[in-house]
Amino acid sequence: MPLLETAVVASDWLKHEADNYRSRSTGTLASGQGKLKSGAVLAQLSASSKWVVAAASGSDGSQTAKAILLFAADATDADVPIVFIDDDAIVSHNGLTWGSTINDATKRAAAIAQLRAQSIKVREGA
Structure with a gap:
């Protein structure tokens, strides 16, 4: 019997957010990004303001x-x-998914620092 892939839900990685959903915003995910799970780290395109999977460079x-x-x-x-x-959120690094070019500890650390600049604290562990 094949193993089923477990769905990622926000409670897997989101540990705290501001009251009254102030940590949340809405936008448009750009076509061509594929199927993304909850916890995908995103970046915003300058020209269109649409969202894409974050990359290591560009x-x-x-x-x-x-x-x-x-x-x-x-x-x-x-x-x-x-x-x-x-x-204004605290998240666990477990459950976050990174773009294919954020593929080592140094690049993940840089992306985590960028999230911290947005007041999103990424914590080690559950």
Whole structure:
């Protein structure tokens, strides 16, 4: 019998957010991002203000981690509306997912520092 993939939910990584959902915002996930799980680290494109998976480098805004996707989304073929955490939150590094170019401890540390600049504290452990 094949193993089922466990769904990631916000409570897996979101440990504290501001009262009255002040940590949450809405936006548009750009088409072509594929199927993203809750906990995907996001960046905002400068030209369109749409959101994409954060990258280790770039010059279009994708290189700056600014938010974390709250609910899973599928932007394989079209832009989709999303809800994300972008301020005043504490999250666990367990459950966060990183773009394919954020692939080592140094790049993750840089992205974590960028999230910290948004008042999102990434904590080790559960």
